Amino acid sequence: MIIKRKGMTALAGIMAAVMMLTACGNYSTKGGAEETATVTETETEASEDVIVASTVSDEEETTEESTEATEEASTEASTEAPTEETSTEEASTEAGTEEASEEAKKTEAYGHIVVIDPGHQLKGDSTKEPNGPGSSTMKARVTGGTRGTTTGVSEYELTLDIGLQLRDELESRGYTVYMTREVHEVNISNKERAEFATAKNADIVVRIHANGSEASSTNGALALAPSSSNPYVSNLASSSQSLSKAVLNAYCDATGMKNLGVQANDTMTGINWCTMPVTIIEMGFMTNPSDDTNMQDSGYQAKMVQGMANGIDNYFAD
Known part of the structure; x- marks a missing residue:
């Protein structure tokens, strides 16, 4: 243009x-x-x-x-x-x-030795043994444990299943781990399990159990540890309570299980014969349908194991 x-x-x-x-x-x-x-x-x-x-x-x-x-x-x-x-x-x-x-x-x-004690065994042993060093109180060597009211799985089966998985997880993290039992067909008393840990120079003992109650609505996880007035292992009270708290809290965080806290108990033979920090983890109630079913789920078991292993890590990190 x-x-x-x-x-x-x-x-x-x-x-x-x-x-x-x-x-x-x-x-x-x-x-x-x-x-x-x-x-x-x-x-x-x-x-x-x-x-x-x-x-x-x-x-x-x-x-x-x-x-x-x-x-x-x-x-x-x-x-x-x-x-x-x-x-x-x-x-x-x-x-x-x-x-x-x-x-x-x-x-x-590295350098930490953990003894895992899967609670109970195939058959209980009612033969008596001292409740603690020098004790006149006698208790059954070992009982058969409870049973899942929904799944029908026995406590001794669940505790060994979780115990073996926990062993593998801890070993993968660098711990040296010993098991008080690796099969069901044994006869090892609670006193002998504590003595086994001493013989292995264990730094801690984690005793794995599951709970039972007459009330099926009762659910959740808890831990048992000696009190400061324990006549046999009062010197282990503080460290055992710290271990119990660390493992229980991490366990409940990982699983979402109701946290019933750490409870003092001075009547457990497996605690009273220990010479190092010890905890009993009651993983859940086998008499509660929800707890019982969850504890038999493989995915949930993985969380249970991770939680306990994390708690052990936390204990040694503090």
């Missing part, structure tokens, strides 16, 4: 000049033709100049746009590259932190 307007303006000027020459008598047909041709050439050259100028302008704009696009792409690529590198570095850092955390846990665990 620009070229057309300029061409028309030039033509109008030429026509005006021709008319003036004619009026003055200086215009001839030949001369007019030549001048017209000259003007036409001039007009064409002017038009070409406009076209060339327009083309150059377009090329400059195209070049500028191309340059700007290239610069923007380069800038974006430059910006994205560090971002991607930063993201990779952050992921690497997070992975490194997790690995360091796991290694730290293993380092904490």
Whole structure:
């Protein structure tokens, strides 16, 4: 459109000049033709100049746009590259932190000896043994335990199942672990289980049990530990209560089990013969349908084991 307007303006000027020459008598047909041709050439050259100028302008704009696009792409690529590198570095850092955390846990665990005592056995033994060192009170060597009212699973089966899983988990974290029993067909008294832990130079003893009640609505987990007035192991009261609290709290956090707290108990033979911090974890009530069913679920058992292992980690970390 620009070229057309300029061409028309030039033509109008030429026509005006021709008319003036004619009026003055200086215009001839030949001369007019030549001048017209000259003007036409001039007009064409002017038009070409406009076209060339327009083309150059377009090329400059195209070049500028191309340059700007290239610069923007380069800038974006430059910006994205560090971002991607930063993201990779952050992921690497997070992975490194997790690995360091796991290694730290293993380092904490190295050198610590844990004895796991899966409560009860296939058959109880009513033969009597002293309730504690020098005690005149006699109790049955070991009882058969309770039974799941919904699942029909016996306590001695559940405790060994969880005990073996806990052993594997603790060993994977770097602990040295000993089991008081690995099968059901044994006859090991509560006193003998405590003496086994002493022989292994254990740092702690975790005795695994499940509870029972006449009221089926009673549910939840609790831990037992000696009191400061225990006639046999009062010196272990504080450390045993700390161990019990650490394991029980982590266990309930992992499973969502109702936390019934740490309870003092000075009548347990397996506690009274210990020479190191000890806890009895009552994992839940086998007489409660919900607790009983949950404790037989493989996914729930994994949480039970993780919780207890985390509690042991927490105890040694404090």
